[in-house]
Amino acid sequence: MARDDDSGLRDEFLAEAQEIVEALSRDLLVLDQAEKEGTTSAEQINDLFRSVHTLKGIAGMFGHPTIGAIAHSLEDLLDQLRLEKVALTAEVLDVLFEGVEHFQRLLQSEEESEAGIDLDAFAQRIGQSLGVQDGGATEDPLRALDLEEAMLSVLTEYEEHRLRANVEQGVTIFRVGLRLPLLSIDESLESLKEKLRSLAEIITYLPSMDGGDAEHIELVVLIASTSDKEVLEAAIPFEGTRVEEVKRRDGGPMSLGPVEEPQTTDLTDLIAAAEAAPSSLTHAPPSAAQLSGANQADPLSVRSVSNTVRVEIDKLDHLMNVVGELAIIRSAIFRISERFRSESAMRELSIELHRINRGFERNLLELQNGILDVRMVPLGQVFDKLARIVRQAAREHGKEVRLVVSGKDTEVDKLIVEELSDPLMHIIRNAIDHGIEPPKQRDMAGKKPTGTLALSAYQRGKHVVIEVEDDGGGIDHEAILRVGIERGVITRDAAAELSREEIYNLIFTAGFSTKSSVSDLSGRGVGMDVVKTNIARLGGIIDVDSEPGIGTKFTITLPVTLAMISALLVRVAGREFAIPITSVREALVFEESEIRMVEAREMLTLRGSSLPLCRLREFFGIADAPPPERQFVVVAEIGSRRVGFLVDELDGQQDIVIKSFGPSLQKVKGFAGATDLGDQRVALVIDVPSLVEESGMQMDRARLRAGGGV
Amino acid sequence: MSEAKLAIHQTDASEIVRTAHEFLAFSLAGESYALPLPSIREILKAPPITEIPRAEYDILGIISVRGRITTVIDLRRRLHLEEGPLTKDTRILLVDRGDEVIGVLVDLVHQVYRLHPDEIELSSVMGSDVSDHFVGIGRPGGEGSETLLILLDPIALLRRN
Incomplete structure (x- = not known):
């Protein structure tokens, strides 16, 4: 991925980090004051802890290991403070201030090395603070274990906690090397768990880097057990299992006894670990040179780096x-100027008022567009996240996928962007799971072993179109029909009448999934119907087209903004309703005589295809005034489904704010x-x-009542 | 009502009496009711109300209060009183229920009463089967007062939808 693409991410990180650091600095000043007055509260320290924790998180996400490491050590210190294992003294506050100062320097400097930070000295001071109550820092029992840094760094917090707890209780840690057949890996692990249940606690399974082949996988399992090595070896039912005790580095006794002292962490180690840890990011950690900012190593500047403002929506x-x-x-003024116009004495005044009002209108429009513009963010924000998902999903599934992104700069409303990442993530996981074939299979089909996933966005009028296209196996429409009929999504008779487009759109129906089991990748029990619902909630539609053997393409069409939309105003029984124009296809004059009953549904025929009719008056229960002689049908379309809403009057189109x-x-x-x-x-x-x-469901019920079969 | 809830409610009620010395009195189907003054944001003449198909029975609809869509409930319906016509005295009280400001349609707004604790008879001393929106009876001027105010808890009254 090109370097330039990272600048958006980097700016976002800088803006967010800057805000957190500024808040930290403010909170710290308050805490300092409180300490002097003896009124500190646990809440204050907890707030600081949370801010530092957040900062650590985003530093990790955006690849800034130094900030991450400092945040990590500050977090340790604050944790001990909030647990009251370390007392808050002026000295400790100094260290906290120093940490915040480092953050500020790092955010402002172009070169990390030039930020003039003596990390070792800082780490030492953190250590001293942590050791305040027992007169000396103790070593983290985990660091004493003879385990590779790489292994420690991939443990989850809970695993790390369990490992530490076991070490502290003097339980021996064993490293178990296993070679398991890939085909039956799940059963093998189950049986391993079963056998070890009474003997040991399994802390983690990690795939080993070396060994393994197409049929086997090498695993390293960390377990904690009070049993002997021989007993464990005998209990594990796989051939070639190696069990070895994880010793302490210094050869000392494993058991440290119950240890309650806080631990220090070596900053430089942490940075090394952070840099060595496999990153799930698509982006390499930006080198410090790319962190834009003010002059480096200057005396701490008060100026903020970021010139953006975050505003609540x-x-x-x-x-x-x-x-x-x-x-x-404005319209009130317009009415007044119109009234003046009819009086000859006021005519001149009326013209002037009219002119002023026009100027007002122009500026108002500009203001409105300006506000809408502020809400707009580039889709690149979501696309970057998706790039990570693609890598991860491809790896998990043993597929080779190349992601091609275009139209990152296309802007949509902030709210839409937020709501878009889940549906897009689902579609992409689906494309990788079900769409793109494994390399071997692709090879046999005469395709390149690496599949291509194209993610593109562009604006079309007041809409934004997002396409997700893969060059995978495509969707077999025979299979869709078969499954659809099996699952009762569609009747056999109805299936015969479906167009190709309608068949593909069946996959968006609730209760439909072509894979019999819920795949970990795309599934998690959520189907395409949820994707469709989510898109529909944003006023958008999703369509799918596929060519067996060639690939599948999902097309999402969304309004550019949720803040202001065009709507068709209609009137039913004296009440006014607005229908978003994005879902209105056309409006027609209603002819009662054209109604046909199909399976107890009222249908109109529109250019050869059937249109179910929904009488809004009855549907809303507002039939208190008789309908006029002439009524209209507003044809609304969502995805592949259409409904005709029967209304009394069409009142024209208007831009509205929902x-x-x-x-x-x-x-x-x-x-x-x-x-x-x-x-x-x-x-x-x-x-x-x-x-x-809903109207579809009501009609289904009506049909059932009328004795129609499903 | 569970005992726990009752206990909480009683705390709330005494809280209302302790903190809100002033109540806004209004009439509804011939009776006088009152809400704590701090919960009242505004009093409006009733604008046209847009009804909402398929909303609950006591929701009259919505109005726009300076661009903000505000739900309006009919307090007569909510309190199961007989229905009455809209008149020139009809008002909408904008009442804060905590998470939302709700428009409450009442027949007529009287005045603000300043009530001392000894002018209020708490519902908790009237037995356990009273509605939880019923705080007590206010007697401006003390015992033997001509005016009886039914004091309402805005949160219990409006937190239903």
């Missing part, structure tokens, strides 16, 4: 509301929110996906 919503209010005022309901209305279904039309008029915004779903 709520505040932008509020500004949008104000714009809405201004628009209402405002969500408060918690008190969460149970109400069928509406995405409401919108203020001005003049104290509030219209409900129809949630087309949920209504399409």
